[in-house]
Amino acid sequence: MDKFRKSFQADEKLRAGYRSNQLHFHNLDGFLSYFLGTGDAELGKHLLDTVVPWVQDNVNMYLNQEDHVAHGFAPHHQTRVLIALNVLDVALASEQVTPEMRERLLAQITFIGYTVNSDDYWSPESGFAANPNTTTTVAAYQSAIGCFLPTHPKAKEWVARGMKELKEVQLDTWSDANGGWLEAPHYAMVSFDSMLGCFLMAHNAGFNDYLFDPKMKKVIEWMAKISTPPDARINGIRHRPAIGNSYMFEPSSEFAHVAYLWKDKDPEFASNMQWMWRQQGSYPQPGIGGFFATLAGYRTMLLDPDIPEKAPAYGSELFPETGVMLRTGFRGDRETQLHLIVGNNHAHYDNDSGSVTIGGRDESSPTTLATTVTRHRTTTTCRRRPSVATV
Numbered sequence: 001m002d003k004f005r006k007s008f009q010a011d012e013k014l015r016a017g018y019r020s021n022q023l024h025f026h027n028l029d030g031f032l033s034y035f036l037g038t039g040d041a042e043l044g045k046h047l048l049d050t051v052v053p054w055v056q057d058n059v060n061m062y063l064n065q066e067d068h069v070a071h072g073f074a075p076h077h078q079t080r081v082l083i084a085l086n087v088l089d090v091a092l093a094s095e096q097v098t099p100e101m102r103e104r105l106l107a108q109i110t111f112i113g114y115t116v117n118s119d120d121y122w123s124p125e126s127g128f129a130a131n132p133n134t135t136t137t138v139a140a141y142q143s144a145i146g147c148f149l150p151t152h153p154k155a156k157e158w159v160a161r162g163m164k165e166l167k168e169v170q171l172d173t174w175s176d177a178n179g180g181w182l183e184a185p186h187y188a189m190v191s192f193d194s195m196l197g198c199f200l201m202a203h204n205a206g207f208n209d210y211l212f213d214p215k216m217k218k219v220i221e222w223m224a225k226i227s228t229p230p231d232a233r234i235n236g237i238r239h240r241p242a243i244g245n246s247y248m249f250e251p252s253s254e255f256a257h258v259a260y261l262w263k264d265k266d267p268e269f270a271s272n273m274q275w276m277w278r279q280q281g282s283y284p285q286p287g288i289g290g291f292f293a294t295l296a297g298y299r300t301m302l303l304d305p306d307i308p309e310k311a312p313a314y315g316s317e318l319f320p321e322t323g324v325m326l327r328t329g330f331r332g333d334r335e336t337q338l339h340l341i342v343g344n345n346h347a348h349y350d351n352d353s354g355s356v357t358i359g360g361r362d363e364s365s366p367t368t369l370a371t372t373v374t375r376h377r378t379t380t381t382c383r384r385r386p387s388v389a390t391v
Contacts, residue, residue: 008037028297044094179218180322184244197294336360
């Protein structure tokens with residue numbers, strides 16, 4: 001933190017805005033980085049005045065259950081828990097925090113910790129669960145609260161419970177030997193982002209070093225390797241394939257966050273990830289659908305524009321339980337790939353299981369698209385849906 005503060009350069013106009021502008025889930029980064037970088041007392045008070053009601057809202061959400069009733073009250077609709085934690089973790093450094101206020105806030109977070117760790121709340125062992133990434137979200141709540149309250153008598157138990165799910169169940173068994181994930185690409189990123197954030201918290205809190213597990217590299221490399229060739233329809237950037245429950249034209253910032261965290265441990269891998277982030281338009285979020293809450297407010301602090309880019313040497317590759325990528329001309333103006341979904345990792349793929357996705361240069365593209373390297377199209381065809389869909 002001392003290093004961050006010494007290197008932080010504040011824009012006084014922006015600082016003035018952060019002292020009074022409204023905080024929202026999608027704009028937290030500037031508020032948090034400016035308070036951490038400057039220690040501005042007025043900004044600290046603003047953060048505190050905002051997050052105290054947020055924490056109370058979370059308590060009310062579980063006590064009253066008046067929001068998202070019935071089928072809408074699934075854990076992935078409760079990510080405000082992580083958002084409040086991320087802001088509170090910073091706001092508690094404000095000079096405005098009284099002992100009584102601190103005690104109440106920590107008690108409220110403790111209440112939420114007991115709630116999300118109850119088998120009555122979520123229990124895959126008892127068959128009480130849903131799509132895979134939803135269980136990841138619950139484990140993220142458990143882990144994050146345990147890391148937030150490291151001296152609480154239940155902290156180690158809560159972290160251990162969340163980490164057992166994230167590491168031993170999910171990372172170790174939900175990804176195949178080459179990193180292929182059991183769920184469709186968008187939701188694979190939902191799970192991976194939660195794991196990355198929670199493993200970072202656990203690393204910083206001294207609980208474990210899962211952050212640098214070799215399987216984490218394998219999974220994010222799988223996501224990089226199945227990314228499309230440069231797509232002419234969105235300014236020639238690469239993106240996730242729109243297969244299964246995945247959005248169209250979805251790039252990701254996750255490669256940059258991984259590059260930042262691995263830059264000292266494995267510089268070449270970090271450079272490959274930085275290259276893929278640049279290839280995806282230097283996108284600022286992990287995805288385009290939903291809200292990725294685990295690292296909310298900290299993503300811009302997990303970027304390093306000075307990491308050198310180095311293009312990887314991706315070729316054809318087998319993902320034993322997930323599929324196969326056949327590729328030629330990688331990074332060239334004739335780059336072409338065929339991605340076949342095959343294997344046991346079929347969760348959340350719907351009718352796209354068994355489909356073939358082809359990405360390559362489309363000669364019908366208009367010449368106004370500048371260079372041939374950007375003139376690519378991606379087409380998905382499915383054995384259960386004879387019509388061809390352009391994605």
